[in-house]
Amino acid sequence: MTLFDAFSGAASSLSGPLPDPSADAGWSAEHPKRVGFFTDTSVCIGCKACEVACKEWNLVPDDGTDASDLYRLTGMSYDNTGDLGASTWRHVAFIEDVRPHGTATTGHMPSGLPALGGSLPRDAASAPPDGGTVDLLALLPDTGAHGQQTPDDERDVRWLMSSDVCKHCTHAGCLDVCPTGALFRTEFGTVVVQDDICNGCGYCVPSCPYGVIDVRESDGGAHKCTLCYDRLGEGLEPACAKACPTNSIQFGDLDELQAAADARLAELHGRGVEEARLYGRDPDDGVGGDGAFFLLLDEPEVYGLPPDPIVTTRDLPEMWRNAALTALGLGAAAVAAFFTGGRR
Amino acid sequence: MTDANPAEMPERFRGRGRGGNREELQVPEAEFRSYYGRPIIKAPVWKNPDVPLYLFLGGLAGSSSVLAAMARATGRPTLRRAGRLGAAAGAVGGTVFLVHDLHRPRRFLHMLRVFKPTSPLSVGTWILSPFATFAAATAATEVTGWFRRTGDVTGVAAAVVGPALATYTAVLFSNTAVPTWHEAHRHLPILFGSSAAAAGGGFGLVFSSVRDNEPAARLAIAGAATELAIDEKMQRDLGMLADVYCKGRAKTLMRASKTCLVAGALGALVGRRRRWSAALSGLALMAGSALTRFGVFDAGIASANDPAHIVVPQRERIRQRQASTETATTPPDRTFA
Amino acid sequence: MGVRTWLGEWPMFRQATGSDPLGRGAAVQSPRTRALEPRTREADEVVKSVCPYCAVGCGQNIYVRDGRVTQIEGDPDSPISRGRLCPKGSASTSLVTSPTRVTTVKYRRPYGTEWEDLDLDTALDMIADRVLDARRRGWQDTDDQGRVLRRTLGFSSLGGATLDNEENYLIKKLFMALGAIQVENQARI
């Protein structure tokens, strides 16, 4: 493969299904199989062992910039981590989903169901990122002509939990835009930052369609989940997957995880859990499928995930073309400025 | 949003899912769900003013280098001198800001480990490095009077690379997940290129004599006009993603930019021949160009912080894809606007 | 480092000559990354243990290097926990290496306003004296009906339930020999 081939997209290097991203990144044919995570949120109990195990292994510092920020409630249910970032490589989201009675049988949930089907969409709460207070009450449904609230005991609640992580995309925006080669595709098909290389340019940060990677203030480097690259070489599973008490986080060869996920989805659908869906499983999606994918019980955006992410570099050839043409135009205009209309 | 009729939802369910700034929303409220209204993608951690200034200086330097080379060729010594110095100053200043923007500036040279066509910043580094070398060498010959012939050659070399320096930054921005930037990837190169023309032309107006400044004025006027036009089109095409240009600091910056560009262009048109008005017009044009960069930068930050910018267009994309699957038409899978 | 080696390590060179023209994988891997291995591999020994938090009794493997705990992970052999740990168990390394841990004796004299330092042996001796004194003051041979009590109410003990069985055994044995009946435990709480 030549540089030209690669860049022109002929080899699916920028978007679309790519069976072997490691080979695409120059690893020899004997490289290990692509590995990943399947996070089955239908069995997640929100214990956050993944967050702690990750930090213990990777020596990730406490999150937050100073003590006053560090030990503060967010008010977002039991989520006090907020989101993935430079110092949070696993993040457990908590969604308290409320629906009026009668959208399901009272308190009865079919076996295997973590929650009821058929929901009234809503935001769990509106917490501004700037940390102001949240008016949860304002989000409660109103019924009746006189603004009478639905009696509390006539609403059902389900509590969704999901451990988010870097998706280790088949087409990883962060990796592609990295100007130093600090971010690279490993022989396992994962995407890893090399801290000895990263110069903190920050380009990877806005290039991730999932908002995963971030620059850590204390050391200036970009950080995110490495899928425990150092452990993989030794045949160990990543710290989060190892700790996960209910096996919500499953680690393994990606093809096997995909098969397991498909089976689990079919099982849940068979049990009437209609809202179960896989996220990041599809190699035809905008990032060529994720190395870390999920079984969700609601729309992705409810968990803070983009519903239809596309790797930004998919459009890069067109962008380069536009920029090159414009550059020519600019040059031409500057040249033309010397001739148009003659000299006065 | 396929499982509920929004009309049946109580008013409060239809929140933007966002804490502040509701009062300035000028686009119709779109229903969407989010995780506590938090941003989905991460806003750039690029420093302000480093990066907008780098963009501005890169544009100024790029167009100045062409003006300088052409001025050399057509015998406009003051414009040549202004262009050469502008190109060098822009390149050096831009490099300083670029390095300063790094969170680990000592590792700037790590940029030279690789050449990655997928990374606009890598490509930009490989544009900036030779350009800065050529432009600085040219400016040195200009100032010292030594090696003039070499300076002419490096001046041409800089002019060849210059326009690329002026426009690659558009790719730098649009090749991100920031919706307002990414979806403007057809507009931003033109916006940045024309903005560069306005800046370089403006610089020429300020520093060249009235005898030599006509090409600079023309370039600046053309740049300003194009910039104003493409900005208009960009905001129209962006649809709801343009709301970030209609509120907050980006709105102020873009409005100021427009004012400066219009004033500068008009000034250049009618006042080019007077030294003071030419200089004033040039300054206005440069200011307009710079303000555009600041405005676009701020708009991108606001866009990244708004989950609606991610969810609503992507939902719409999914909807259209599903609709097209049903009707067997080509999915308009990229744009929603 | 020779020029050849240097050049060979230059990712641009590897991009141009190798199988990774876009510089996204093999070409850009740094020597440090290539040499990466898990720190557990450097452990002098792996010691079998049990999580100190709740009573599920999850197995733990303690990785030790140079006399220090470098990592604590679940023991996959355990039929109870199968290698898994909860957030608290996963924080065990932090627990045992905590920087705020107090590792010297602190002493507050009666009516004192600050902690003072005290030698461990001295402390132990002082405590032994106080135990004997309190034992004497609280001693009861019989109650008012003449029933033999043979005990002291002069001092008491309240133990947490993270104590080993062997430790509890010695506490109970010693207190019984002292005649001190007021031995209590978190198990009452």
Added chain:
Amino acid sequence: MAEAHPVGFQWVMEAKARGATVIHVDPRFTRTSAVADLHVPFRAGADIAFLGGLINYVLTEGKDFREYVTAFTNAAELVGEDFADADVEGVFSGYNAETGRYDPISWQMDGAYEAPAAGQRDHWEPELREEHAAFTSDTAGGVGDQAYAPSDPERDDTLQHPRCVYQVLKRHYARYTPEAVSRVCGMGVEQFLAVARAITENSGRERTTAWVYSVGWTHHTVGAQYIRAASILQTLLGNMGRPGGGILALRGHASIQGSTDIPTLYDLLPGYIPMPNAHLHEDLQSFLDADAAKTGFWGHMDAYLVSLLKAWWGDAATPENDFAFDYLPRLTGNHGTYGIVRDQIDRKTFGYFLVGENPAVGHANGKMQRLGMANLDWLVVRDMQMIESASFWKDGPEIETGELRTEDIGTEVFFLPCANHTEKSGTFTNTQRLLQWRREAVHPPGDARSELHFYFHLGKKIREKLAGSTDDRDRPLLDLTWDYPTFGVHEEPDPQSVLAEINGFDADGNHLASYTQMKADGTTSGGCWIYTGVFKDGVNQADRRTPGAEQTWVAPEWGWAWPANRRTLYNRASADADGKPWSERKAYVWWDEESGSWTGHDIPDFEATKAPSYRPPEGATVEDALSGTDAFIMQANGKAWLYAPTGLADGPMPTHYEPVESPVANLLHDQQDNPAREDIDRAWNRLNPAMSETYPYVFLTYRLTEHHTAGGMSRFLGYLSELQPEFFCEVSPALARERNLEHLGYATLISARTAIEARVLVTERMKPLRIGDQRIHQIGLPYHWGSNGLSVGDPANDLLGVVMDPNVHIQESKVATCDIQPGRRPRGPALLEFVESYRRKAGVEPGGIT
């Protein structure tokens, strides 16, 4: 369970994946509820109404597993004629209103007196029963002089006799109808019936149902009876001693099970042998006569106790001196932890060892705890971090309010750093009775030492100081076996030698293999009979670590479970009366006719060769008195007790009483709360009146996954603190509206003890309940916080008063009442006036530190 025992919960999730139905009955919607098939919210403290309702459902619908019930329970036995049920009044026969205690004599079976296998023993000394009743809280009175006569009570195997246990039970619970349960608990009738159907359909030959509980059942004034209610239900459904059945206590600390087995508890000796009470002229034999059954395996209490005495006093324990039985100090009443603290405040006791315990945060009524410590002469705290109980004299809440002044507190405090779990070897006993040996990984830093080290060397020092003493009271110390081998520079005692002593030795110095080898003649020793076998063959069995994947699902070669490495107790009941498995699916332990012995997946909890057909001859004692169908071998009659004629201080059958601080009247009985409960009526322990409008809301305390009890092992760690960074209260949106509470704002919670502040989480997971005509709000309070550490906050336990269960003297801390108001609490002395104003309004006597 998902909240506090996440890794254990993996097995629930695995069962669920295999088709099990998971029902979560909890006042709160927790992380467990989130993945349960059914969450049943209800009012805290109404559990016996709920369980009683289920018992009623089983009995009225005839859903009991009849063959199991007739084979293994006392359902057919007749209750004596003197017994009068609680009925409408809510009080059983034998209650003495003056003493507030029961005399259980009228509860006895017809024609038999049975000794309890646990709980309230020592009832049986005729001349002392009145004295007991008068001033020992432990003993609920005595019974007649036929106490020792092992005789079969009258029975009716048709279960029709009006006085047979089955019918007595049925009558007792007849009023616990689904509608009554719904009214008392605030759950829907349909919801209740859904649970009732689920558990009955899932019990029987082919299926078993397990109940899992934690301190949500024990922290009540009727806590022991909660567990009794569950055991009645599980026994009726045939779910005891069978795989997938049982009542499983999820205990919250690494070795809290071990702390009861080898008890650092005032009323027990190792292996659940009761501490002797003070009596006139008591010797070893009269103690055994009073406390030990003659039949069943408790019939060997003499061997267990003598072996213990031999372990402690060695050669000084001789047949001539009753094996030093007199060396043991004697009890005269309740010396539980709250009584101790009361005595500290009264300056009746002077010294205090706090060993890995933080009562200033972790115990009910923190003010009482701190006041106790402030009135000591000396306090020894052994911990890893600077916990609140060590620094109360400096920064306790009472310093802020001015109730205490540092300069006035005379307590001498020794803070000694302790070794952590990686720095010492030893065993933890987990929640399933499994002993697991930990190996020392590193040496403790600085002055940190293990408790083993501390107590061994303290004992050595004390013995040195007393060397040569001729004082009789020092004999037990000087005669004590206290010569454990030590190693290392710090002279750390060898924990294996301690474990070996616990296991015991025979006359030749060989390790005992089983408690059945223990003898009452002084030829064997052993520190805890139920642990005998842990050092079988000289091998530390607790250190066995055959990987789970390399052995059967019962995993008998991982660690060692007491007794005798049995993983499921009373597993003889997993086979029918004839010794055949109830079903192939549920086969666990069965009688193998060919080999003439019991066999199966587990070690049979039964004499290996006692055939199902065995019937005891007349006059048989101990195990010989148990027939081949008497699966419950620790019971004197070998039966599971649906009705407990003895052993409990507050009634033979669980009865619903409201919590002491309840917002509602008892809808099932006239008696509002447990008539036999224990109080501490002092100014620093005022109680909110029941049904008080001043304290209208129910609150309950609990743990979060991210923290550990009083926080000493979690609030000081960054990785855990950032996950739950602040103290908060959880309220329903309705309550938030009612009291103008703002999400993430502050709220002040007020009880008759004090007022505390917490951040507010408004959540739909908290539901108001309808109880009769009332709407009851419940407030959730995680209790982990204090003033020290990275993550700080007011201690929730400060809000609680102390009122106790009469059986086990455990406080009612899982339900109480309070008021809640928006905003932060007053600071300094203003707080005292604020709390006092509430007390005045509620008609409570003035309180606080006086």
